[in-house]
Amino acid sequence: MADTLLEVEGLNVRFESARQSHHAVRGVSFAIGRQKVGIVGESGSGKSLTGRAIMKLAPKAARIEAGKINFDGIDLLAASERRMRAIRGNRISMILQDPKFSLNPLMRIGNQITEAYRLHHRANAAQARAKALQMLESVDIRDPERVFRQYPHEVSGGMGQRVMIAMMLIPEPDLIVADEPTSALDATVQRQVLRILDDLVTRRGAGLLFISHDLNLVADFCDRVLVMYAGQILEDIPARELRHARHPYTRALLDCLPRLDRKVDTLATVSRDPAWLLPVQPAGGVLA
Amino acid sequence: MHTKTGGVTPRARFSEWIRAPIPQSPWHARVQQAWLRWRRLAGNPPAMMGFCVIVAFVLVAILAPLLATHDIYAQNLTARLQPPSARHWLGTDELGRDVYSRLVYGTRITLYIVGLTAVIVAPIGLLAGTAAGYFGGWADIVIMRAVDIFLAFPSLILALAFVAALGPGIENAVVAISLASWPPIARLARAESLAIRKSDFIAAVRLQGASPARIILGHVVPMCLTSVVVRVTLNMASIILTAAGLGFLGLGAQPPSPEWGAMLSSGRQFLMTAWWIAAVPGCAILLAGLAFNLFGDGLRDIMDPRNG
Amino acid sequence: MMRAGERIVETIGLRVAFGEGADARTVVDDVSFQVLAGQSFGLIGESGCGKSTLLRAIAGLNADYRGSILLQDKEIGRARDKAAYRCIQMVFQDPYACLHPRKMVQQALLEPLVIHGMDQRQDRVDDALLAVGLGPAFRYRYPHELSGGQRQRVAIARALIIEPEILLLDEPTSALDVSVQAEILNLLKTLRTQRGLTYIMVSHNLAVVAHLCNRVAVMERGRLIEEMSEDDVRHGRAREPYSRALLNANMPYHGGTAGSAA
Numbered sequence: 085m086a087d088t089l090l091e092v093e094g095l096n097v098r099f100e101s102a103r104q105s106h107h108a109v110r111g112v113s114f115a116i117g118r119q120k121v122g123i124v125g126e127s128g129s130g131k132s133l134t135g136r137a138i139m140k141l142a143p144k145a146a147r148i149e150a151g152k153i154n155f156d157g158i159d160l161l162a163a164s165e166r167r168m169r170a171i172r173g174n175r176i177s178m179i180l181q182d183p184k185f186s187l188n189p190l191m192r193i194g195n196q197i198t199e200a201y202r203l204h205h206r207a208n209a210a211q212a213r214a215k216a217l218q219m220l221e222s223v224d225i226r227d228p229e230r231v232f233r234q235y236p237h238e239v240s241g242g243m244g245q246r247v248m249i250a251m252m253l254i255p256e257p258d259l260i261v262a263d264e265p266t267s268a269l270d271a272t273v274q275r276q277v278l279r280i281l282d283d284l285v286t287r288r289g290a291g292l293l294f295i296s297h298d299l300n301l302v303a304d305f306c307d308r309v310l311v312m313y314a315g316q317i318l319e320d321i322p323a324r325e326l327r328h329a330r331h332p333y334t335r336a337l338l339d340c341l342p343r344l345d346r347k348v349d350t351l352a353t354v355s356r357d358p359a360w361l362l363p364v365q366p367a368g369g370v371l372a
Numbered sequence: 373m374h375t376k377t378g379g380v381t382p383r384a385r386f387s388e389w390i391r392a393p394i395p396q397s398p399w400h401a402r403v404q405q406a407w408l409r410w411r412r413l414a415g416n417p418p419a420m421m422g423f424c425v426i427v428a429f430v431l432v433a434i435l436a437p438l439l440a441t442h443d444i445y446a447q448n449l450t451a452r453l454q455p456p457s458a459r460h461w462l463g464t465d466e467l468g469r470d471v472y473s474r475l476v477y478g479t480r481i482t483l484y485i486v487g488l489t490a491v492i493v494a495p496i497g498l499l500a501g502t503a504a505g506y507f508g509g510w511a512d513i514v515i516m517r518a519v520d521i522f523l524a525f526p527s528l529i530l531a532l533a534f535v536a537a538l539g540p541g542i543e544n545a546v547v548a549i550s551l552a553s554w555p556p557i558a559r560l561a562r563a564e565s566l567a568i569r570k571s572d573f574i575a576a577v578r579l580q581g582a583s584p585a586r587i588i589l590g591h592v593v594p595m596c597l598t599s600v601v602v603r604v605t606l607n608m609a610s611i612i613l614t615a616a617g618l619g620f621l622g623l624g625a626q627p628p629s630p631e632w633g634a635m636l637s638s639g640r641q642f643l644m645t646a647w648w649i650a651a652v653p654g655c656a657i658l659l660a661g662l663a664f665n666l667f668g669d670g671l672r673d674i675m676d677p678r679n680g
Numbered sequence: 681m682m683r684a685g686e687r688i689v690e691t692i693g694l695r696v697a698f699g700e701g702a703d704a705r706t707v708v709d710d711v712s713f714q715v716l717a718g719q720s721f722g723l724i725g726e727s728g729c730g731k732s733t734l735l736r737a738i739a740g741l742n743a744d745y746r747g748s749i750l751l752q753d754k755e756i757g758r759a760r761d762k763a764a765y766r767c768i769q770m771v772f773q774d775p776y777a778c779l780h781p782r783k784m785v786q787q788a789l790l791e792p793l794v795i796h797g798m799d800q801r802q803d804r805v806d807d808a809l810l811a812v813g814l815g816p817a818f819r820y821r822y823p824h825e826l827s828g829g830q831r832q833r834v835a836i837a838r839a840l841i842i843e844p845e846i847l848l849l850d851e852p853t854s855a856l857d858v859s860v861q862a863e864i865l866n867l868l869k870t871l872r873t874q875r876g877l878t879y880i881m882v883s884h885n886l887a888v889v890a891h892l893c894n895r896v897a898v899m900e901r902g903r904l905i906e907e908m909s910e911d912d913v914r915h916g917r918a919r920e921p922y923s924r925a926l927l928n929a930n931m932p933y934h935g936g937t938a939g940s941a942a
Binding site: 394395396397398400401405571572573575576577578579580581582586590591594595 | 780
Binding site for chain 3: 126127241270271272275297299336337340341342343344345347348349350351352353354
């Protein structure tokens with residue numbers, strides 16, 4: 085907990101086209117320390133875009149404005165692309181949803197990991213290989229030698245995601261941004277992967293920004309939850325208090341899920357109140 | 373946009389109609405989609421330029437009788453090999469004919485060849501490719517081997533062989549060029565069909581009991597159409613060149629027809645002295661090819677629905 | 681139209697294998713089960729267990745199977761006729777892939793009517809759109825203009841417009857937001873009661889299956905290992921150790937809802 089790792093103030097992301105302007109992220113402000121923070125929202129809420137805007141990986145058509153994006157004292161907003169490249173994958177790592185799309189299908193897994201390692205560390209091939217095998221072991225892969233030689237399509241989804249985590253953790257980042265890391269996985273494998281992530285984050289004292297659409301998963305896994313709707317943060321509460329959330333949108337999201345312990349005839353639906361769209365916080369502005 | 377008398381201008385009415393969020397009829401919906409495509413094209417300067425040049429060529433072809441200044445067949449041996457002047461805007465050729473007028477009428481021939489080839493090649497390539505891709509098995513093997521055989525011949529040699537067999541002339545040149553041009557289209561259509569036949573919307577229509585003919589013609593072909601149209605448009609440049617090549621060799625349009633390739637051929641011997649006889653049709657061929665390429669490049673962007 | 685309680689779908693020794701020779705994988709291995717008319721039958725299991733393949737074989741999308749599939753106590757051959765197709769329809773998982781991108785909603789709904797030679801087409805299209813909660817305003821829309829939930833509604837309308845008796849559902853809500861999922865599940869429940877349909881649904885989400893189905897079967901590596909009631913699922917009561925492990929893995933962490941993973 086404690087010291088702030090990432091500070092975002094008044095983040096606005098707009099998509100401008102010839103005919104219309106789409107305000108995808110509206111005045112988002114939050115701060116993360118060395119803890120697990122979840123951003124939850126439905127599709128179109130701007131949660132993925134927020135994560136990418138912080139790392140300056142948003143689509144070219146997106147216009148990003150913010151009062152402040154500070155990472156450990158570094159001003160990310162003003163940082164050059166060169167500076168960002170040194171930070172990305174080194175001090176801030178990103179884990180994406182589907183390992184099928186984030187691992188290079190033409191390279192063996194071992195080569196991808198050693199390449200990631202040698203990007204940020206001076207090491208010869210033998211040292212890099214030893215480090216790669218060590219990383220594969222740390223994510224609970226029982227036969228690292230065999231996996232080292234395999235191609236991404238030869239391993240299961242859960243294994244692929246663990247390989248991704250291994251790759252992302254090699255440089256020992258201070259902040260991990262995980263965008264739906266377990267959405268493509270089965271329930272059993274999900275738990276496994278989350279356990280590994282939890283272990284690594286807590287042991288290394290890194291911060292985790294966990295972006296997901298699964299409210300319950302985030303509530304159980306993270307320390308703090310930010311609920312996003314239409315580009316805005318509607319609620320920022322400790323995870324254990326999520327079940328007692330006050331905002332009607334959060335309550336509605338919790339209530340509309342079917343439950344195993346309670347049989348209902350008709351599921352509650354979410355009726356969107358236009359009043360939820362708060363006036364936008366300008367870049368650099370203070371919370372209204 | 374109200375007029376002074378307080379009514380709504382036709383322009384405002386159209387603007388409202390085209391931007392209506394809920395289309396009132398299938399026709400309305402289609403026009404809206406077409407209008408959106410036009411807007412996208414307008415936002416792509418090179419493609420727009422290509423499009424304008426093509427439109428200009430079409431207009432020139434249609435209005436040829438009005439635009440030409442002289443009779444294209446009238447020989448005037450006293451005025452041969454004249455450089456461009458006020459009387460003959462682009463000079464005269466070795467038989468005293470006006471180069472400008474022949475260029476203008478030659479546009480008709482070029483567009484005729486290109487259009488006819490496209491109209492022959494696209495349907496044949498589409499049908500062969502989609503059938504091969506959708507059915508697989510023996511249909512695939514037989515059709516693709518036929519494609520392989522045609523592809524094995526260099527296109528100009530194949531065209532030459534057919535023209536030699538059928539005799540020179542524009543229509544035969546078109547047939548010859550088509551025979552060389554359809555295989556890549558078939559390959560493209562097959563590749564797309566292989567991917568499309570696994571999709572859920574095809575599964576859905578199979579579940580409705582649709583016959584293979586209905587599925588291929590009604591569902592697979594519309595999906596392949598974009599790629600095929602783009603490919604054919606890009607091919608038009610090389611079709612123009614092949615036709616010009618045939619004309620150059622005297623195997624396409626026959627003299628005294630003002631086909632650009634033939635003009636280029638006859639101007640070859642005067643390249644050092646009366647350069648305009650070869651340069652003018654040469655530039656026209658270049659411009660036409662370039663226009664089709666630029667337009668074809670921009671076409672894919674505008675033809676797919678946004679998330680299509 | 682069958683009376684409730686009669687056997688409407690049955691498979692006997694169904695086997696589906698992919699690949700040839702050394703590469704052959706048996707994806708559905710000797711599966712035999714029955715579904716009664718008016719029942720809502722769920723198939724659960726981990727990814728790769730063969731549940732989707734089983735569903736597609738029953739639908740008639742995969743003619744390469746061994747064993748028998750019976751519809752209303754009559755065996756249907758691998759080449760089906762229109763009447764058989766009309767009896768079973770399917771709703772697919774990905775709303776972004778189940779509608780033809782170049783066809784308007786109206787065309788998508790008219791086509792099955794034309795294929796089966798049904799009358800009063802325009803009225804039926806209007807009724808179908810209303811039944812799924814969309815209005816006639818959606819007739820002339822293209823799929824790319826619709827949201828995921830709207831597309832899935834159109835897919836349901838298309839499946840029901842030719843009045844089938846059995847609806848196969850392949851993870852119909854797993855690609856949708858939770859709020860949209862709730863609406864679609866409510867819609868599916870309503871339609872089933874209104875029209876007396878039989879559902880066979882594949883899902884990996886136990887809470888969704890428990891909400892919609894009254895009978896559930898567990899599949900593991902191509903084999904159907906256990907059948908149980910919806911109540912058993914809710915209480916984690918299973919005979920086989922694999923089923924028990926599966927139910928436990930999906931059990932609520934604290935509050936009572938299983939994770940709604942996509």
